[in-house]
Amino acid sequence: MKGKVEAIIGTQWGDEGKGRVVDAVASRVDVVVRYQGGANAGHTVMAEGETYIFHLLPSGMLYPGKTCVIGNGVVVDPQQLIEELEGLQEKGKDRARLVLSGNAHVVMPYHKVLDGMEERFRGTGKRIGTTRRGIGPCYMDKVARRGIRVEDLLGPDVLREKLTFNLEYDNLLLTRIYEESPLSFGEIYDQALTWGEKLAPYVGDGSLVIYRAIEAGDTVLLEGAQGTLLDLDHGTYPYVTSSNAIGGGGCTGAGIGPVQITRMTGVAKAYCTRVGSGPFPTEADEESANRLRDRGGEYGATTGRPRRCGWLDLVALKHAVRVNGLTGIALTKLDVLSGEKKLPVCVAYSHEGRRVEDFKGGYSFLEKVKPVYKEFEGWEEDTSNCKNFDSLPEQARKYVEFIEKETGVPVVFIGVGPKREQMIRRGL
Numbered sequence: 026m027k028g029k030v031e032a033i034i035g036t037q038w039g040d041e042g043k044g045r046v047v048d049a050v051a052s053r054v055d056v057v058v059r060y061q062g063g064a065n066a067g068h069t070v071m072a073e074g075e076t077y078i079f080h081l082l083p084s085g086m087l088y089p090g091k092t093c094v095i096g097n098g099v100v101v102d103p104q105q106l107i108e109e110l111e112g113l114q115e116k117g118k119d120r121a122r123l124v125l126s127g128n129a130h131v132v133m134p135y136h137k138v139l140d141g142m143e144e145r146f147r148g149t150g151k152r153i154g155t156t157r158r159g160i161g162p163c164y165m166d167k168v169a170r171r172g173i174r175v176e177d178l179l180g181p182d183v184l185r186e187k188l189t190f191n192l193e194y195d196n197l198l199l200t201r202i203y204e205e206s207p208l209s210f211g212e213i214y215d216q217a218l219t220w221g222e223k224l225a226p227y228v229g230d231g232s233l234v235i236y237r238a239i240e241a242g243d244t245v246l247l248e249g250a251q252g253t254l255l256d257l258d259h260g261t262y263p264y265v266t267s268s269n270a271i272g273g274g275g276c277t278g279a280g281i282g283p284v285q286i287t288r289m290t291g292v293a294k295a296y297c298t299r300v301g302s303g304p305f306p307t308e309a310d311e312e313s314a315n316r317l318r319d320r321g322g323e324y325g326a327t328t329g330r331p332r333r334c335g336w337l338d339l340v341a342l343k344h345a346v347r348v349n350g351l352t353g354i355a356l357t358k359l360d361v362l363s364g365e366k367k368l369p370v371c372v373a374y375s376h377e378g379r380r381v382e383d384f385k386g387g388y389s390f391l392e393k394v395k396p397v398y399k400e401f402e403g404w405e406e407d408t409s410n411c412k413n414f415d416s417l418p419e420q421a422r423k424y425v426e427f428i429e430k431e432t433g434v435p436v437v438f439i440g441v442g443p444k445r446e447q448m449i450r451r452g453l
């Protein structure tokens with residue numbers, strides 16, 4: 026095959042700044058593909074003086090002439106997608122071609138209700154802290170083989186049959202388990218048909234579009250959502266999302282053969298953040314966390330929740346190198362660290378008195394670990410106008426070089442501010 030596929034994925038708990046890294050390479054790729062997750066993601070892209078937050082649209086949508094694919098592995102909230110498309114149309118920025126995979130699953134209104142009910146049922150202490158976008162319940166229906174797919178929105182009879190079956194089941198759950206009112210068929214059915222009409226022009230075969238593009242010599246970019254530590258299998262289970270956010274998820278979630286992916290870039294924030302519950306070994310004390318949050322604007326793009334903040338965790342980053350097969354690291358938000366006197370970097374965990382360097386995602390392990398830090402001197406200088414590696418303060422260069430040495434992976438991109446031009450390219 027003449028073309029190639031590369032991937033940009035998250036190495037932490039999401040919010041690493043994948044949107045802007047994708048945006049930085051979008052001009053040299055032809056097809057941008059979302060392959061998992063749904064409107065739980067919030068990819069922020071700043072372009073032409075405006076800020077865009079995409080929850081479902083691939084970040085390549087702002088580029089004229091690109092093809093953007095929403096792959097079969099994504100769970101699609103149709104209302105959200107329609108609003109994002111209309112938002113771009115109003116601004117005259119719908120300049121890319123969108124292909125919405127017919128075999129992607131649809132987040133239905135009852136999925137969102139059930140997401141909230143399940144969280145309530147878990148109660149304080151066991152709550153996942155989901156985004157309540159219906160992600161888990163939609164993937165549950167997919168795996169249980171009763172899910173409604175995008176293509177079903179275009180067939181009134183199939184839709185009626187599937188929706189009747191699903192509502193019968195979910196209304197039992199709602200009324201008998203959660204003691205809530207049942208949902209009405211008519212309203213959801215009519216709404217779903219309207220979604221189908223609006224989305225019909227975009228529905229296609231994502232896998233085929235990608236295959237043809239590779240055959241034609243194009244470059245395809247897989248855009249991960251969430252991050253490795255939220256991956257259903259390789260993350261901090263059970264405090265994870267319900268899909269495979271790692272690069273391998275791109276094969277199943279977009280319909281691509283594994284050997285076609287030739288470049289795997291992992292996006293890592295220069296420190297760490299997490300939203301929602303679950304273990305976070307390098308979480309900072311309140312004072313440092315507040316400082317990082319204020320400087321880094323660490324509030325969820327989807328839910329507005331303040332993010333938990335902490336220090337860079339190289340044990341976790343090396344895990345991301347392993348399970349994704351990273352060929353490069355894109356380090357974002359390095360500018361946020363300016364002014365920190367000391368920079369702790371976690372190089373190992375201490376688990377029941379023993380030093381551990383290999384990450385394990387399981388909760389029973391992680392709840393018992395304490396980070397072992399190597400402390401770096403910070404730097405005062407503002408880095409937000411640095412255009413190349415040599416113009417960074419010496420301590421910042423040492424910080425980056427240490428990451429490269431420990432992970433064995435080159436840092437191919439450094440983000441020094443939120444704007445498109447605030448970046449240092451080193452081969453990405």
Ligand code: IMP
Pocket residue numbers: 038039040065066067153154155156157158159160161250251255264265266267300301302
């Ligand atoms: P869900 O994906 O809504 O089911 O949420 C499961 C967990 O993943 C929660 O801890 C969420 O806060 C987290 N999560 C889901 N999507 C994102 C994201 O895009 N960025 C950061 N955290 C996320």
